[in-house]
Amino acid sequence: MEAFFEWFKVLYDETGINLPFIYDSYDRGRMLDGLWMTIKLSVVCLFFSVVIGVIGAWLQGSAYTWTRRFVNGYIQLFRNTPPLVQLYFFYFAIGSLLPRVATEFGGEAPLLGNFAWAVISLSFFAGAFNVEIFRSGIEAVPESTVEAAEALGFSRLQIYKDITLPLAFRVILPALNNNLVNLVKTTTLAYAIAVPEMLYEANQIWSDNVNVTEMMIFLLIAYFVLVGVLVWGMNRWERAMKIPGYGA
């Protein structure tokens, strides 16, 4: 392994292609931390955005007009404003209103750190799209299926949980897939509030080593691979969950 790392040092000396995140153990650690942070941020946001989508779509089918209005207001507000401004709004505006808590070192720290705010903001952003996606899937479930469930005495929650959602889920997987890919790409915004994710760490490295070109190309490839892994996984899942007799 050491020899492999050393090879990149030789590559730098010979050709000038500088990849310090491979041969330099400190930069390597930073880059791996950044990658790990991006993955962590993506996974946590994926989870919460899907949860928001499921709950939001359920609330949208509610019998109360104001519940539906509230959910729709949330969707329109988050869909039609820039995610970066949302992030700033959450982090700077709402973050500054929250009380500060004492840290173990005797100092004061905000109640929620930048990672937490990035998760909240990005989840709400992607969640707004997910609600619409889930709603379209629920509408695609034949009315007669729901009526059959009603006839069998299922409650509204049971119908949603056991009948509508499993069927809708299969319909919406392609659209959900698309949105989740977008979410992974949007995690780069966390850079703006100094969450040490991949773009942030790459920026640190290129500031130290003045190798913007190499880092940029590496970043593009890294995100390409990350998104590729997600798409590959989702496509496999899509195939596994396919309802026989539907689609091509």
Added chain:
Amino acid sequence: MTTRNYKTDLPVMMPVDGKPKNRPRFRLKLWHGAVLLGICLLSPTLSFAQSDAGQASVLEVLLRWMPLLLKGFIFNLVISVFAMAIGTGVGAMLGLGQISLHGWVRKLAWAITQFFRNSPWLVLLFFAMFLLPFQLRIGGVTIPLPDWLKAIIGLSLPVMANVSEIVRGAVTSLPSGQWEAAESLAYSRRQTLWLVILPQCVKRMLPPWMNLYSILTMATVLASIVGVSEVMTLTGQALAAEGGRTDLLAPFYSFVLIIFFIYCYPIARWTVYLEKKFAVKG
């Protein structure tokens, strides 16, 4: 979604509670946007109540900076229009490349599209910002490349890839009968494409294209991260100039949210309207 109206008085056909049980579905009206705006506009007034007596009120400060912020927003719009124009032009060619008859053109166009579609917008923006030279020398003429021009180029890259996919999707969504009919009328491939296929595609491409424009407009704030003085940068500077008062943060950021909402929401509404209008009844 179909609604059932039971045209019978047989008791067995009636729902238990006696009313036809239409599952309620909420359609967003324009005035709902107004309600949301009202809520957002209320938040500055609320924090106005919190501010100290010695300082200028929040509303006053906001009004003072508003012309500058709106100028910044117009700059955002300029960036978005130019990035959209460049992205659409190049993207349309790339999309046509994706349906080319030459295998290698198709593969190349596909690879470029996928590459730029799967990279984060912010990374592409950094890419354009740092890797383009600050001036170009063609022959004896020096063309300066200011930051905002680089931002336009950086933002037009993902737009280009998305437009390419929109074009390809629209062309492949047409029934193959259209191609065959044109062929039987002895149209050449170019004639088929220009006279038969693309005119039908425009209708299909318009809603996703507008959607993309809306996304692009919202992405123009990313240029603030790389130092273009658009609305977000100016907001930060205005806040700094006011001495970092924390009670100003929420109103200023909500103001930025609101102006984007006012601009993007009608576009979204219009897109939905067009989608419905162009929808093929199935």
